[in-house]
Amino acid sequence: MEKLIEILEDIQPDVDYKTCEDLIDGHYLDSLSIISLISEIEEEFDITVPAVEIIPDNFNSAKKIMAMINRLREE
Amino acid sequence: MPLSIILGAGKLVSMTSLFVPAFFALFLPFCIITYALVPKKLKKYFLLVASYGFFWFVSGTLVIYLAATTLSMHYFGIWLDYTQGKMKSAMSQAEKEIKKVVKKRYITRQRYIVLMAVSLNIGVLLLLKYSKFFTVNINDLLAFMKVPLVIEIPKYLLPIGISFFTLQSLSYIFDVYRGVTKADENLFRLALFLSFFPIIVEGPICRYNQIAEELWDAKPITYRNLTLGLQRFLFGMMKKIVIADRLNPFVKVIFKDYANYEGGVIAFAAVCYTVQLYMDFSGSMDAVLGVSQIFGITVPENFKRPFFSKSISEFWKRWHITLGMWFRDYVFYPITTSGKMKKLTASARKKIGNHYGPLVAGSIALFSVWICNGLWHGSAWNFVFFGMYHFALILCGNLISPVVKSFNHRFKINPQWFFYRLLQMVRTSVLVVIGELFFRAEGLKNGLQMFRKMITDFSFSSLNTDMLVKCGVDYLDFVIAGAILIIIFIISVLNEKGIEVRETLAKKNIFLRWGVYYILILIIVIFGAYGIGYAPVDPLYAQF
Structure with missing residues (x-):
């Protein structure tokens, strides 16, 4: 989780990722941030994020992103 | 007398609008009353018959295109589902070392099925909607190259809502391929999803998961x-x-x-x-x-109140939302998350940073989205220009946003300040109006001349x-x-x-x-x- 928050802060600073629950709906992360984030987490966590996973529900909070990463790791 | 004349096929073309008396005073009350009266089990079938009836009244025998789209998508969906089932079974039996190979083989098969579905449906759309545009431009090119050949311009009748139900049917097949939804074995349910009469003319472009079940459930009024x-x-x-x-x-x-x-x-x-x-x-x-x-x-x-948008990018999240989401989910993200683009993003980020790095792959995907968006609206150069205009504005917005942020930071300007936001809204609205001028103009040449007059001859005399x-x-x-x-x-x-x-x-x-x-x-x-x-x-x- 800490590594993920580090990645997020690198991509888009000035957001409290520990508490924010509307990263997409609140427009904190735009489509370019998402492209960066996917590229980073794929490299860091050795996973592949298919386009179908890019829905607000998977990216609205750090917890949800981590849950998606864990799920993709298991698959 | 042909049957189509007897049944009034295509005779109520004006019913393309839901605000004509034929619709709101006759067709709609008839549908509401009959829907309320028929037994619960038959309500969904009545909605299907009413939807096909509506299409028949507006487009007559062209209803064949809607039926063919539905049948083809039903078939391709089931074929995809069958292949996915075979893949699961083969994967469960395969040795661990060859699982990836087996998966890849079946994924390739599925891609071919999707490709067939897309080619067939986009092919029909291209033929009916764009063949005239392409032929005229090929003839212009031939004339320019002094080749003594003129291709006859084809003329086809367009069924109502073809651009909408084609995108809706494609979203269904993509979602089955991506595992977002299961293929629908019930042909009538799929047919109702693709033909539901209020949405057939102008959308919104719905996803199967959003309305298909609710439609089939056919609750009482x-x-x-x-x-x-x-x-x-x-x-x-x-x-x-x-x-x-x-x-x-x-x-x-x-x-x-x-x-x-x-x-x-x-x-x-x-x-x-x-x-x-x-x-x-x-x-x-x-x-x-x-x-x-x-x-x-x-x-x-x-x-979603588009003229409160503070940027063009935001405007397109509030205007024709379902079309924007369609392009985002089925064009933008698949391009940016493809293997080569991911590598491009990773290397670009290392070289030019977090903001401009993803913009390289992002701009390629954005260009694809906006060329499709422009052409989707119509087969003419002014629509292509309209698409490219918005592509350029969104790209420029992304390019200058770090400069604007640092400017605001340096001069202590609060972007949440009311007048600042108001200024952003006015600027966005002005840019939108200029885009709509080209969108409405009768051809790109006229659009450019109108714009020139706005600059050089601005008066209201x-x-x-x-x-x-x-x-x-x-x-x-x-x-x-x-x-x-x-x-x-x-x-x-x-x-x-x-x-x-x-x-x-x-x-x-x-x-x-x-x-x-x-x-x-x-x-x-x-x-x-x-x-x-x-x-x-x-x-x-x-x-x-």
Whole structure:
């Protein structure tokens, strides 16, 4: 989780990722941030994020992103 | 006598609009009453028959395209499902080392099935909608190269809503491929999803998971849904009949004879057209959502107060939302998350940083989205220009955003400051109006000349009562349209602040609620642009 928050802060600073629950709906992360984030987490966590996973529900909070990463790791 | 004539096929073309008496006074009440009377088990089949009947009335024998799309997508969906089942079974039996190979083999098969489905459906759309455009341009090119060959320009009749039901059917097949939804074995359920009559003409472009089950569930009509649905329908009708159709004669004349008017008048006509398009399309969407609500169906919103947008990028998240989401999910993200693009993003980020790095792959995907978006709206160069214009604006917005941020930081400007946001909204609206000028212009050449006049000859000297009369309007038309726009603006501000006006109204007593309905009806009856002096205006997005 800490590594993920580090990645997020690198991509888009000035957001409290520990508490924010509307990263997409609140427009904190735009489509370019998402492209960066996917590229980073794929490299860091050795996973592949298919386009179908890019829905607000998977990216609205750090917890949800981590849950998606864990799920993709298991698959 | 041919059967099609007997049954009135294609005879009610005017029913492309939900605001013509043939629809709201005959077809809709008939559907509501019959739907309410038929037994629960038959309601869904009645909706299907009514939807095909609607299509038949509007497009006649061209209904064959809708039926063929449905049959082909049903078949491809089942084929995909079968292949996915085989893949799971093969994967469970395969040794760990070769699982990846097995998976890859089956994924390739699935991709071929999707490719066939896309080629067939996009092929039909290209043939019917774009063959004339391509042939004319090939002939121009041949003439330019002095090749003595002229290809005959094909003429095809377009079934109503083909651009909408093609995208909707493609989203179904993509979602089956991506595992978002299961293939529907029930042909009738899929047919109802693709043909539901309120959405067939202008959308919104719905996803299978959003409405298919709800449609098939066919709940009884409730008092709440009926009244709220009618209320939304009337609100949409007011936007379309009182504002959009009232501005239409003026817009039509100025865009046709722009050479006789100054740039200021052209700019005013461009603003009027933008208002007309917004009121026409969002009004039609209100009607679609209202009618759907009557039958208990929740259709996704297509507008979210777009003129409160602070950037062009935000504008497209609030205007024709379902089209934007379609391109985002099925074009933008698949391109940016493809293997090569991911590598490009990773290496670009290391070289040019977090902001500009992803913009390299992002701009390639954005370009694809906007060329498709422009062409989707129509087969002409001004639509291509319209797409490229918005692509350039969004790209520029992304390119300069770090500079703007650092400027604001340096000069201690708070981006949340009201006047700053207001300025952003005005700037976005001006850029949108310029885009709509090219969108409405009769060809790219005319669009460019109109724009040039706006810059070089900006005056309003010919704008007077006589000129308005020549255009088929008078100043009262603008006063009425303006007054209703103020009401819509106030409602929009309240909605933007999170106050749900419809819900608030629904909680009020019966006298107030019905008072509002009667006021809406009176506004439409008294101020609506219909009857002598007004030609009926088809919904502007029905032509796309």
